Amino acid sequence: MAFTYYEIFLYPVYMSKRNMGKSLRKAGYIMAWFSVIINFIIFAFKFLAGYKISSIAMVADAWHTLSDSFTSFIVIIGFWIASKPADEKHPFGHGRAESIASLIIGIFLSIVAFNFLKDSIIRLHSRIWIEYSTFSIIIFSITTVIKEILANFSIRIGRKINSPSLITDGWHHRSDALASLLIVVGALFGNYFWWMDGVMGIGVSIFILYITYDILKKVVSLLLGEEPCPLLKKQIEEIINENFPFVSNVHHFHIHRYGDHVELTFHIMLPSDMKLKEAHDIVVNIENILKKEMNIESTIHMDPVD
Numbered sequence: 447m448a449f450t451y452y453e454i455f456l457y458p459v460y461m462s463k464r465n466m467g468k469s470l471r472k473a474g475y476i477m478a479w480f481s482v483i484i485n486f487i488i489f490a491f492k493f494l495a496g497y498k499i500s501s502i503a504m505v506a507d508a509w510h511t512l513s514d515s516f517t518s519f520i521v522i523i524g525f526w527i528a529s530k531p532a533d534e535k536h537p538f539g540h541g542r543a544e545s546i547a548s549l550i551i552g553i554f555l556s557i558v559a560f561n562f563l564k565d566s567i568i569r570l571h572s573r574i575w576i577e578y579s580t581f582s583i584i585i586f587s588i589t590t591v592i593k594e595i596l597a598n599f600s601i602r603i604g605r606k607i608n609s610p611s612l613i614t615d616g617w618h619h620r621s622d623a624l625a626s627l628l629i630v631v632g633a634l635f636g637n638y639f640w641w642m643d644g645v646m647g648i649g650v651s652i653f654i655l656y657i658t659y660d661i662l663k664k665v666v667s668l669l670l671g672e673e674p675c676p677l678l679k680k681q682i683e684e685i686i687n688e689n690f691p692f693v694s695n696v697h698h699f700h701i702h703r704y705g706d707h708v709e710l711t712f713h714i715m716l717p718s719d720m721k722l723k724e725a726h727d728i729v730v731n732i733e734n735i736l737k738k739e740m741n742i743e744s745t746i747h748m749d750p751v752d
């Protein structure tokens with residue numbers, strides 16, 4: 447596999463020999479901090495520039511960028527809480543904090559998209575477009591590129607380390623990149639087609655709303671608790687059949703995910719004349735194999751079969 451540019455952030459993962467979960471989180475931390483810092487720099491720059499050329503639009507946009515630092519900070523808080531070990535009150539660990547962070551960022555993103563939609567409709571209706579100076583257009587062009595790079599990094603790394611909050615934050619960066627791009631396009635061609643940035647704004651905001659819906663749907667479903675996917679069931683059945691050919695009819699799966707901590711219960715059938723000690727040994731063996739091979743914490747219920 448070739449080394450790609452964003453993988454610099456995955457350095458802790460590649461370097462780690464033990465505790466994969468911890469190093470994955472470290473990569474996520476670095477990415478999120480990178481987003482916070484870059485957004486803060488863009489904020490400071492836009493704010494000062496907007497102040498200097500007394501552009502209300504740019505100062506307003508600067509505040510939005512500062513709020514972007516804040517959403518990336520929620521990713522960091524999510525990782526931080528998720529990294530805490532299990533305690534008496536939370537015996538399954540804190541892994542779901544990451545999903546909750548993703549939920550919060552997703553809700554913020556849908557608000558951003560709704561506002562964007564509203565502004566685009568108003569702009570289309572009033573036939574007014576804001577005039578930007580060449581200087582502002584240059585700044586928005588640079589912002590577009592930087593934000594898209596942040597989006598690209600966050601989404602790719604989020605997928606690699608399986609972090610929904612980082613992916614959601616990445617989509618927020620992308621929506622910001624598209625919004626800045628529309629300002630540039632509108633400023634360049636708005637004189638010819640007054641309706642252009644309004645129409646494109648509606649298109650982009652609907653697209654972002656759809657993405658947000660998809661993200662929130664997945665996160666909520668995960669938090670509510672999901673049926674294990676058929677692939678996972680098949681994998682478990684295969685492991686059991688391979689090691690314990692006399693165990694039959696694996697059924698009634700329940701799975702509970704808490705970040706990287708996975709709890710699984712299911713039923714197996716064992717001969718009814720088997721000794722309890724023997725049956726228990728088998729169950730413990732299966733539990734140990736699933737722990738070793740799939741890092742799943744399982745509890746198995748036995749049904750007798752004649």
Ligand SMILES: [Zn+2]
Binds near residue numbers: 510514619622
């Ligand atoms: Zn934003």
Ligand SMILES: [Zn+2]
Binds near residue numbers: 698749
């Ligand atoms: Zn059963």
Ligand SMILES: [Zn+2]
Binds near residue numbers: 726730
């Ligand atoms: Zn036992």
